[in-house]
Amino acid sequence: xxxxxxxxxANVSYAKTFPGPRPLRPKLRLAVIxxxxxxxxxxxxxxxxxxxxxxxxxxxxxxxxxxxRSLALSQRSLGTREVVLIHHTECGMQGFDDVxxxxxxxxxxxxxxxxxVPGFSDIRATMRTSIAVVRGxxxxxxxxxxxxxxxxxxxxxxxxxxx
Amino acid sequence: xxxxxxxxxANVSYAKTFPGPRPLRPKLRLAVIxxxxxxxxxxxxxxxxxxxxxxxxxxxxxxxxxxxRSLALSQRSLGTREVVLIHHTECGMQGFDDVxxxxxxxxxxxxxxxxxVPGFSDIRATMRTSIAVVRGxxxxxxxxxxxxxxxxxxxxxxxxxxx
Numbered sequence: 282x283x284x285x286x287x288x289x290x291a292n293v294s295y296a297k298t299f300p301g302p303r304p305l306r307p308k309l310r311l312a313v314i315x316x317x318x319x320x321x322x323x324x325x326x327x328x329x330x331x332x333x334x335x336x337x338x339x340x341x342x343x344x345x346x347x348x349x350r351s352l353a354l355s356q357r358s359l360g361t362r363e364v365v366l367i368h369h370t371e372c373g374m375q376g377f378d379d380v381x382x383x384x385x386x387x388x389x390x391x392x393x394x395x396x397x398v399p400g401f402s403d404i405r406a407t408m409r410t411s412i413a414v415v416r417g418x419x420x421x422x423x424x425x426x427x428x429x430x431x432x433x434x435x436x437x438x439x440x441x442x443x444x
Numbered sequence: 445x446x447x448x449x450x451x452x453x454a455n456v457s458y459a460k461t462f463p464g465p466r467p468l469r470p471k472l473r474l475a476v477i478x479x480x481x482x483x484x485x486x487x488x489x490x491x492x493x494x495x496x497x498x499x500x501x502x503x504x505x506x507x508x509x510x511x512x513r514s515l516a517l518s519q520r521s522l523g524t525r526e527v528v529l530i531h532h533t534e535c536g537m538q539g540f541d542d543v544x545x546x547x548x549x550x551x552x553x554x555x556x557x558x559x560x561v562p563g564f565s566d567i568r569a570t571m572r573t574s575i576a577v578v579r580g581x582x583x584x585x586x587x588x589x590x591x592x593x594x595x596x597x598x599x600x601x602x603x604x605x606x607x
Contacts, residue, residue, distance in 0.1 A: 291492075317475070350502070
């Protein structure tokens with residue numbers, strides 16, 4: 282069985298205890314921006330229930346233009362107000378050489394990637410920058426409650442970074 | 445208590461039963477691309493365990509440039525090979541007027557948004573396009589196992605869309 286066939290099998294069991302329809306608008310009026318990392322189960326780690334919050338995730342959990350697009354839509358069309366940003370220890374974007382990565386892709390494919398998302402060294406400084414990017418984004422109507430946390434992949438504890 | 449304070453409290457309980465460190469590289473060598481929708485708990489719906497798969501999520505679950513960046517990093521730096529795309533019923537991007545949305549943001553802020561991500565009408569046709577975008581992306585080394593599913597927000601069942 283491929284990994285995907287394993288998931289299809291698990292989905293049948295999951296559906297048997299699924300609570301059924303919930304509203305499109307998130308109940309907690311919350312959007313979470315986090316890394317794609319495989320050790321980060323946001324429902325578990327934050328005690329979320331089905332229907333509670335939007336979950337926006339990319340490599341690094343960084344507020345790229347596409348993340349800001351999703352967040353603008355989340356707040357303007359679907360009623361969220363609070364924002365939580367989550368970076369984590371032992372991240373693949375920590376120490377990542379984005380310039381070399383893009384050069385490698387351009388050289389192999391003959392096409393320059395359209396993104397420019399640098400890796401980082403100091404995760405807490407990066408979080409302060411991420412918070413500032415969201416707070417400074419004019420397309421996001423609610424920017425008072427933007428808070429940032431570091432998830433520890435060894436202990437699962439989240440630790441707040443004050444802006 | 446704000447929504448965020450509620451999450452902090454839940455995290456303390458979660459950490460008590462967390463299994464501890466897992467490797468940075470996803471065990472199933474899988475990346476999942478899905479919508480940010482609040483009713484989609486990917487760990488539950490796909491039977492994922494901590495450390496199994498990368499989870500990339502945005503508004504619509506659409507393969508934007510930032511999603512392709514994350515996927516390229518997932519495969520090239522962190523060893524994933526299979527890709528699962530998940531769109532879902534009752535999506536906020538279904539019938540979404542992106543042109544009006546961007547005009548509204550530009551008018552209010554005085555700055556034109558840099559993204560251009562249209563809403564969709566036929567979710568299965570959109571999935572076929574999404575699969576084709578990933579399969580056509582020259583920056584992604586492994587494009588043989590790219591499969592797409594529609595998650596039903598009422599029943600939690602996933603239904604495959606053949607490309």
